[in-house]
Amino acid sequence: MPKPILSKNFGKKNAHSLGVYIQDGGYEAMKKALTEMKPEQIIQEVDKSGLKGRGGAGFPVGKKWSFIPKEAPKPKYLVINADEGEPGTYKDRPIMECDPHAVVEGAIITCFAVGIHWAGIYVRGEYVKSIERLEGAINEAYAKGYLGKNILGMGFDLDMVVHRGAGAYICGEETGLLESFEGKKGQPRMKPPFPAIVGLFQGPTVINNVESIAAIPHIVKNGGEWFNGLGAPGIGGGVKLFPVSGHVKKPGIYELPMGTPLREIIYKHAGGIRGDKKLKAVIPGGASAPVLKPEEIDVPMEYANLAKIGSMMGSGAVIVMDEDTDLVKTLRVLMCFYAHESCGKCTPCREGTGWMAKIIKRIEKGEGESADLDTIVSIANGIRGRTLCPLGDAAVGPALSFVTKFRQEFEDYIKVGAG
Amino acid sequence: MPTLTIDDQQVTVDQGTTILDAAKKLGISIPHFCYHPRLTKVDACRMCLVEVKDAPKLVTSCSNAVRDNMVVFTGTPKVEEARKSILEFILINHPLDCPICDKAGECKLQDYYFRHSRQPSRFKDYKVKKHKVVDLGATMVLDSERCVVCSRCVRFCKEVAGEENLGIFNRGDHSEIGTYPGKKIEHNYQGNLADICPVGALTAKDFRFKCRSWLLCKVDTICPGCSNGCNAVVHFTLRSFDGIKGQRVFRLTPRENNDVNKIWLCDVGRWGYSFIDSIDRLTTPALKKGEDFVKSDWDTVLRETASGLKTVVERYGPSAIGVIPSPHLTNEDLYALKCLFSCVLKVTNIDFKLPGLDKGEGDKLLLKADRHPNTRGAELLGLSGTGLSAEAMMEKVKTGEIKALYLVGSDPVKYIGEKAEEALSRAELLIFQGTNFNASCKLAHVILPGATFVEKEGTFTNYQGRLQRINKALEPLGEAQADWEIFTRLGKRLGSYPSYKYAEEVFKDMAREVAPFTGLSYQKIGPQGIKLTLPEGKS
Numbered sequence: 038m039p040k041p042i043l044s045k046n047f048g049k050k051n052a053h054s055l056g057v058y059i060q061d062g063g064y065e066a067m068k069k070a071l072t073e074m075k076p077e078q079i080i081q082e083v084d085k086s087g088l089k090g091r092g093g094a095g096f097p098v099g100k101k102w103s104f105i106p107k108e109a110p111k112p113k114y115l116v117i118n119a120d121e122g123e124p125g126t127y128k129d130r131p132i133m134e135c136d137p138h139a140v141v142e143g144a145i146i147t148c149f150a151v152g153i154h155w156a157g158i159y160v161r162g163e164y165v166k167s168i169e170r171l172e173g174a175i176n177e178a179y180a181k182g183y184l185g186k187n188i189l190g191m192g193f194d195l196d197m198v199v200h201r202g203a204g205a206y207i208c209g210e211e212t213g214l215l216e217s218f219e220g221k222k223g224q225p226r227m228k229p230p231f232p233a234i235v236g237l238f239q240g241p242t243v244i245n246n247v248e249s250i251a252a253i254p255h256i257v258k259n260g261g262e263w264f265n266g267l268g269a270p271g272i273g274g275g276v277k278l279f280p281v282s283g284h285v286k287k288p289g290i291y292e293l294p295m296g297t298p299l300r301e302i303i304y305k306h307a308g309g310i311r312g313d314k315k316l317k318a319v320i321p322g323g324a325s326a327p328v329l330k331p332e333e334i335d336v337p338m339e340y341a342n343l344a345k346i347g348s349m350m351g352s353g354a355v356i357v358m359d360e361d362t363d364l365v366k367t368l369r370v371l372m373c374f375y376a377h378e379s380c381g382k383c384t385p386c387r388e389g390t391g392w393m394a395k396i397i398k399r400i401e402k403g404e405g406e407s408a409d410l411d412t413i414v415s416i417a418n419g420i421r422g423r424t425l426c427p428l429g430d431a432a433v434g435p436a437l438s439f440v441t442k443f444r445q446e447f448e449d450y451i452k453v454g455a456g
Numbered sequence: 457m458p459t460l461t462i463d464d465q466q467v468t469v470d471q472g473t474t475i476l477d478a479a480k481k482l483g484i485s486i487p488h489f490c491y492h493p494r495l496t497k498v499d500a501c502r503m504c505l506v507e508v509k510d511a512p513k514l515v516t517s518c519s520n521a522v523r524d525n526m527v528v529f530t531g532t533p534k535v536e537e538a539r540k541s542i543l544e545f546i547l548i549n550h551p552l553d554c555p556i557c558d559k560a561g562e563c564k565l566q567d568y569y570f571r572h573s574r575q576p577s578r579f580k581d582y583k584v585k586k587h588k589v590v591d592l593g594a595t596m597v598l599d600s601e602r603c604v605v606c607s608r609c610v611r612f613c614k615e616v617a618g619e620e621n622l623g624i625f626n627r628g629d630h631s632e633i634g635t636y637p638g639k640k641i642e643h644n645y646q647g648n649l650a651d652i653c654p655v656g657a658l659t660a661k662d663f664r665f666k667c668r669s670w671l672l673c674k675v676d677t678i679c680p681g682c683s684n685g686c687n688a689v690v691h692f693t694l695r696s697f698d699g700i701k702g703q704r705v706f707r708l709t710p711r712e713n714n715d716v717n718k719i720w721l722c723d724v725g726r727w728g729y730s731f732i733d734s735i736d737r738l739t740t741p742a743l744k745k746g747e748d749f750v751k752s753d754w755d756t757v758l759r760e761t762a763s764g765l766k767t768v769v770e771r772y773g774p775s776a777i778g779v780i781p782s783p784h785l786t787n788e789d790l791y792a793l794k795c796l797f798s799c800v801l802k803v804t805n806i807d808f809k810l811p812g813l814d815k816g817e818g819d820k821l822l823l824k825a826d827r828h829p830n831t832r833g834a835e836l837l838g839l840s841g842t843g844l845s846a847e848a849m850m851e852k853v854k855t856g857e858i859k860a861l862y863l864v865g866s867d868p869v870k871y872i873g874e875k876a877e878e879a880l881s882r883a884e885l886l887i888f889q890g891t892n893f894n895a896s897c898k899l900a901h902v903i904l905p906g907a908t909f910v911e912k913e914g915t916f917t918n919y920q921g922r923l924q925r926i927n928k929a930l931e932p933l934g935e936a937q938a939d940w941e942i943f944t945r946l947g948k949r950l951g952s953y954p955s956y957k958y959a960e961e962v963f964k965d966m967a968r969e970v971a972p973f974t975g976l977s978y979q980k981i982g983p984q985g986i987k988l989t990l991p992e993g994k995s
């Protein structure tokens with residue numbers, strides 16, 4: 038197995054401190070970027086790296102940066118998305134806890150490349166330790182002169198702050214996050230204008246996931262091509278953290294090449310199904326990704342390949358369910374989550390998620406009717422592609438895939454009543 | 457300018473025009489809830505989805521700008537299916553209480569359901585319980601269960617009224633409008649919330665449960681509440697329903713006029729209509745007998761008034777008469793008044809400017825400090841400055857130099873106070889012509905009942921010098937008559953006076969005689985009014 042990059046400091050003692058980070062080659066990428074590279078060169082390297090946003094949408098990071106106008110009447114901002122709300126996802130947290138300086142260094146390079154002088158990181162409220170570690174790292178970086186005025190004497194200024202969220206899934210959606218960051222109720226904005234043009238406090242804004250930003254120092258240090266080459270042959274795009282949970286022998290976070298087959302992640306890295314039971318279903322990319330059947334798990338874990346089979350890469354969070362899993366209960370949990378987290382701004386998601394949750398709860402109680410499954414499918418189709426933000430589609434993914442791929446299980450519940 | 461095709465029709469519009477507005481230009485109306493032309497866009501209700509050729513998904517027509525060569529379809533099965541679905545979503549948690557909802561008959565949700573859905577409900581579960589009869593302030597009541605969470609009201613308060621007391625609380629299908637803790641809606645534009653609410657979630661206390669919307673007749677008018685001249689519609693019934701005795705007018709709603717009131721009305725104006733059918737309305741001619749008024753008839757009071765005025769002129773000359781009209785009157789009323797007093801009787805003491813007339817509290821949006829709709833008209837007609845001021849007239853009434861005082865809708869006691877009260881009580885002949893009883897009327901010897909702004913034709917000139925028409929919606933209450941009509945009848949008794957039958961005839965004469973009105977006609981004024989060319993220094 039290749040040497041870990043993103044997770045190299047996971048579990049390492051005091052890796053969060055500046056001293057240890059620097060000893061291990063930390064902040065060299067920042068020095069290289071600020072003293073040897075032009076901003077455009079940095080963006081080019083990130084482009085070449087094939088790094089796609091690790092927050093879920095998988096948008097090429099270099100391309101996103103290039104959308105930021107050079108001249109703008111308002112200040113430009115970097116906002117790092119550390120809301121990590123997608124169920125099953127727990128990869129940003131260890132980065133912030135064990136490797137907070139990677140986030141700070143990544144932020145400095147990003148801001149230098151895009152011409153930004155203010156960076157904020159929006160952290161999920163429950164992540165108290167992450168917040169402490171980030172604040173500690175930021176303070177150390179200020180003391181060392183890596184943040185603040187005239188960094189490395191290169192005339193580049195950057196301030197960085199931590200903003201604590203209050204626990205809403207929708208505040209992970211980039212425009213909902215911006216609203217929340219501004220102190221308003223976290224609800225998505227109309228797009229366009231996109232955040233790259235009108236973002237935080239109306240200024241052009243780069244929004245990237247923690248893992249995306251933490252990869253930047255490595256890309257700058259070793260080159261875009263190097264990073265791209267770390268991905269699976271013919272797929273590229275570097276390495277990624279795959280948080281695996283559910284009925285596997287060894288749940289945990291696995292740093293693997295982009296394009297690693299899902300089967301390999303489950304059976305090789307996570308040790309296979311607990312109790313050597315049979316696999317029933319896998320959610321490959323966080324709760325919002327449509328569920329896969331056992332016969333579909335040879336798919337390479339990569340954006341286009343997963344899309345091809347009707348699912349998605351999302352955050353890369355793999356949720357494994359064995360043969361004993363009650364999928365009606367599972368879908369009930371998921372649907373209640375979306376109904377609870379729907380921000381309520383747009384009609385189809387506000388009403389549709391709640392309706393689906395009610396039907397599933399009724400089926401679970403043994404009071405389902407045979408028409409209910411078709412109703413769920415039609416509600417899901419009524420939401421799909423018609424909402425303001427992707428949360429609506431995120432609820433549709435599991436609803437449609439569970440009910441269509443495992444219809445018999447739902448029908449049995451309706452016929453026989455609660456199990 | 458991009459040219460596009462909407463439902464097989466071509467249209468060319470300005471860059472940046474939305475699909476919804478471009479369609480409107482072709483007469484194609486696209487259903488919507490959250491979009492409002494005067495508010496920021498939120499893209500939330502998803503009711504306005506349309507099909508755009510080569511787009512992967514349906515797009516919201518309210519927020520997407522047109523592109524050259526775009527091909528849009530607004531009525532395909534896909535679009536209709538989406539509308540049906542959105543309506544179904546809205547209706548699952550809606551109480552379906554149209555029979556007791558004030559909005560029924562003018563409700564977007566109801567209209568769209570009949571136009572685009574008409575399907576039975578598939579919803580078998582419990583509806584979300586939300587707050588009902590929520591008091592939002594002095595004038596508004598909220599029923600959250602009817603709410604479609606379009607956020608128009610929240611945006612209106614913030615963006616138009618400049619007050620952030622209203623917000624949306626909770627999430628998902630528990631989302632509810634409400635005021636922030638310890639706050640109420642306080643601004644002067646609350647009535648607009650009921651207008652812009654597409655459903656019956658926000659209702660005005662003034663209108664709740666009073667009248668079904670389809671029983672109301674509507675006539676264009678101008679709000680008489682201040683000198684801004686906001687364009688309005690008066691809603692009235694031709695007979696009283698359901699025990700609301702004597703109430704004919706039920707509400708005023710705004711009418712769009714970008715140059716005057718955008719599409720809003722202020723509360724002072726909107727809810728100022730109650731005098732029309734109020735208990736203090738003057739409905740019959742009356743004469744003072746001792747301390748009391750006794751009902752009379754038009755012939756008698758006109759005779760008494762004419763002979764009284766004639767006697768004063770003959771004995772003391774026209775300077776013994778004072779006339780104080782109110783700038784509440786129409787240009788036609790004032791012109792007819794001027795013809796009578798200044799042309800026929802040669803009276804010069806005519807002044808509408810009671811001190812403090814323009815000292816109300818205005819605001820930055822619409823409401824003006826001058827709470828009279830036709831001050832500008834009265835000025836243009838020269839109804840001040842030709843003789844004694846209204847205040848000076850009071851002195852002369854007291855000293856006996858003015859024997860007869862003719863008040864037309866005006867109330868010197870209200871503006872001048874005790875001094876006026878003393879003067880009026882000493883007048884040899886005090887005539888009060890007006891719509892409602894007031895402190896000055898109380899002292900009159902003769903009462904001539906006048907018609908209100910919804911009971912007559914006419915024009916007002918607003919503070920900008922914009923001439924606008926009011927229309928007759930209702931017959932004057934009781935035996936009341938339009939002021940111009942009363943002057944015409946008096947004029948006949950006092951000398952040579954045109955026999956006006958319609959306000960329009962008065963206007964025609966005025967247009968011939970008074971400079972800023974030259975060449976104008978009711979037709980030319982049109983529904984949006986017309987800006988007058990004002991003499992130098994008067995604009």
Ligand SMILES: Cc1cc2nc3c(=O)[nH]c(=O)nc-3n(C[C@H](O)[C@H](O)[C@H](O)COP(=O)(O)O)c2cc1C
Binds near residue numbers: 119206
């Ligand atoms: C409902 C919803 C929740 C989201 N939650 C997160 C999140 O917790 N963390 C995150 O990085 N991105 C989240 N995203 C994706 C962000 O909108 C955005 O695409 C991402 O922050 C961009 O960063 P990236 O390009 O580096 O991935 C969410 C999106 C949606 C629609």
Ligand code: SF4
Binds near residue numbers: 380
């Ligand atoms: S899809 Fe859901 S979460 Fe997104 S804006 Fe609409 S209601 Fe809010």
